[in-house]
Amino acid sequence: xxxxxxxxxxxxxxxxxxxxxxxxxxxxxxxxxxxxxxxxxxxxxxxxxxxxxxxxxxxxxxxxxxxxxxxxxxxxxxxxxxxxxxxxxxxxxxxxxxxxxxxxxxxxxxxxxxxxxxxxx
Amino acid sequence: xxxxxxxxxxxxxxxxxxxxxxxxxxxxxxxxxxxxxxxxxxxxxxxxxxxxxxxxxxxxxxxxxxxxxxxxxxxxxxxxxxxxxxxxxxxxxxxxxxxxxxxxxxxxxxxxxxxxxxxxxxxxxxxxxxxxxxxxxxxxxxxxxxxxxxxxxxxxxxxxxxxxxxxxxxx
Numbered sequence: 001x002x003x004x005x006x007x008x009x010x011x012x013x014x015x016x017x018x019x020x021x022x023x024x025x026x027x028x029x030x031x032x033x034x035x036x037x038x039x040x041x042x043x044x045x046x047x048x049x050x051x052x053x054x055x056x057x058x059x060x061x062x063x064x065x066x067x068x069x070x071x072x073x074x075x076x077x078x079x080x081x082x083x084x085x086x087x088x089x090x091x092x093x094x095x096x097x098x099x100x101x102x103x104x105x106x107x108x109x110x111x112x113x114x115x116x117x118x119x120x121x
Numbered sequence: 122x123x124x125x126x127x128x129x130x131x132x133x134x135x136x137x138x139x140x141x142x143x144x145x146x147x148x149x150x151x152x153x154x155x156x157x158x159x160x161x162x163x164x165x166x167x168x169x170x171x172x173x174x175x176x177x178x179x180x181x182x183x184x185x186x187x188x189x190x191x192x193x194x195x196x197x198x199x200x201x202x203x204x205x206x207x208x209x210x211x212x213x214x215x216x217x218x219x220x221x222x223x224x225x226x227x228x229x230x231x232x233x234x235x236x237x238x239x240x241x242x243x244x245x246x247x248x249x250x251x252x253x254x255x256x257x258x259x260x261x262x263x264x265x266x267x268x269x270x271x272x273x274x275x276x277x278x279x280x281x282x283x284x285x286x287x288x289x290x291x292x
Contacts, residue, residue, distance in 0.1 A: 038189055067153040075276045086264035090147075093135040093176075093251075100173035102135075104163045112159070 015059035020044070021052050025061060027073070032074040035064075144257035147233075149250040156217045157241035160248060164222060164237065165190040175200060192216055196224065231259035 020042055023119055027033060027041060040047035053073055056062035061076045128184040135152040142148045153160045163169045171186040184199040184206065189212055197210040208228060215223035220239050226232030233252040240247045 008186050021128045045212075047292070087141065091137060091139040091149075094139065094149055094151070096176035097173055098135070098153075100135055101163055101175050102153065104169055105153050105159055108156050108162065108169075 015055050015061055018052070018055075021056055024049075024056060025075075028062060028073055028075045032072050033073050034070045036070070038073065091113060141250075141260075145254045145260055147254075149261065153246045153248060154244075155246060156244055157239040157246045160246045161222075161239050162220045163215075164239075168199050171198075174198070178238045189213070190216055207244075208219075229263075230263060231255055233259075233263070 017026075020052050023042060024038055026037065033041075035049050035053060038044075038053070042049065044052075053062060053064060057076070058062060059076075062073050063076050064071050064073045066072075073077060135154070136152045137149065139147065139149045152158075156280070163173065165188070167186045167188045171189065173180050173184050174186075175183045180186060181200050183227075184201055186193075186198050188196040190196075192215060194212065194213045194216075196213065197208060199206060199208045201283075209226065211225040211227040213222070214222045214234070215221055219241075222237045224235050226235060231254065233254045236251045236253070238249045238251075240249070254263065
């Protein structure tokens, strides 16, 4: 079972209350980026951007990985999971609808066959 | 153990796919084992539409279903869930028999334009439902952010799935 802790939610709200951090998430939604890239993009110092990324990381919205001297940021699993979860629910709903629609289609096909036979007689 | 005999035909269930094609688009596909005219009929005749649109597993009940399926015609679906009433409504923009339906979703300012196409091949019909939202934010809101609506609408389905999942796990 997936459980979201209160601190997680509060952390997310705090993280998302800042326009720059929302911009960073949007940016990372398009492509992974290094802290240097992000700092340039948002006209900030490296230190300032590190702080923002830190807040997003704590909220589980962003993950970072250091390879050599470059720290790469990507969207956190949590955000991806939430998106996947709603698409999954949407999928379940339509799958259930379409299973019922299969039955309607089968019934109409049977009816057409019977009507067709009647017409030929 | 599976007690079925090998020779017994197993009814094939077609797969439903859902894909977020872009920031603003959600595309759902499904094949039906019948000609397009029949599948189209099931989408455009209210007495047929209401038999599948609120699946039993959802724990919702349809209160009314009005569909005036012609260009400029309106539809309105009202349903209840745990004592509260909700409605979906909008306008048909395109109605091309057996091949294409386009309608608006006006219950929200950020509602999508829904296009459904029916493509027949070898007696089967490939259905593609394309939902185009006015912005990325609108689609995000329809999903993640619509926690309120979604949680309310799907709570019962989720419960059912958990129950089913648990019983599968046990067996």
